[in-house]
Amino acid sequence: MPEIIVHHLNNSRSQRVLWLLEELELPYSLRRYERDAETLLAPAALREVHPLGKSPVIEDGQRVVAESGAIVEYLAVRHGNGRLLPEPGSDDYWRCRYFMHFAEGSAMPPLLLKLVFDRVASAKMPFFARPIARGIADKVLKGFVLPQIRAQRGYLEAELGDREWFAGRDFSIADIMMSFPLEAAKSRGGLGEESPNLLAWLQRIHARPAYQRALQAGGDYAYAD
Template sequence: MITLHHLNNSRSQRILWLMEELGLPYEIQRYQRDAKTMLAPPSLRAVHPLGKSPVITDGEFTLAESGAIIEYLVARYGAGRLAPAVGTPAHLRYTYWMHYAEGSAMPPLLLKLVFDKVESSPMPFFAKPIARAIAGKVKKTFIEPQLRQHLDFLEMSLGQSDWFAGADFSGADIQMSFPLEAAAARGGLNESRPRLMDFLARIHARPAYQRAIERGGEFELQ
């Protein structure tokens, strides 16, 4: 039996969704973020030394990292579903988006989150104007242009096919869901990019996505 070590409002939601798409039997071990720090609890380190989510255990095997988990579950339990055939152009696109999601799309979104926190965090009154000025400058000159560039690229990419890897829904769309959810929450994604907004609407309408939300509980990114 697969166990998903599930942290609220985290990347583990897409692993939950994947298992619902595949119709796999699984159990959920729940963990809650610290209300002040928003960090995962120390108990996750008992499962994996980094104490991050998602993590799955499958028998005696433990695996972390969203992309690795998706590839493992699709390869072992997918029976040809949710991944294009190896050697096809669609599979090359599939591989690209599986790596792009965390390697390219998420870093500017994480930087945006960090510098937003710098602007809003309590600090001595004399330091606040300086910190806010630095954070605002970094966001305006580096982070926000990077976000716009990536969103334009993604909008263009979905003009080539209905899904990221091609005509068929795949694990790459599940992997890409988290950066796009985060972009809609804090990265400037809105109706000005209709293909990306349509992608989010289509995944939200999938029965497996809705079942994952019901089982996983709250999922609201800041």
């Protein structure tokens, strides 16, 4: 099997790919990229790998795979030999598929909006524009973004009320996908002591040896405890 190449951007979703590779004990190599300190965008060099110039991207032989959810599913199905995947057709299987999509489709958008509007509120701008821009940011945050984050936090807290892992009884790729939005929520989305189930879940994933190995491989990661 050829070694998998991971195009890894600091403080990004690609940390989940490293974690999965460590869980599956697959050989891989890293090509590192750093965000622009001002814009937080990926460098233009990533466009040489994929036209959209985003991370994560992997190369597996001649195949290039982008999008973290697609990469996680691809690696688990193609190279996992059944590991971290619930039995097809079972209730846990469908829960796994649901949370695989929930992670990016529902959990991340309000967190990204909060990041954007927080930056708008703190950005340097002409004095006459500040009240307007900050007023709009505050209105959107309080009227839409923060209520969405709170509703999702309550929902996910309840989902872990009678199970340790998102797909059910066993750790799965659903937990790997859910790690980034919940780490981001703890960092900037208000996830705290009112969510003991989610905090306990974060402690469980952070204690996994493969997670720790992925941190060592990937370098600085702002969302880890």
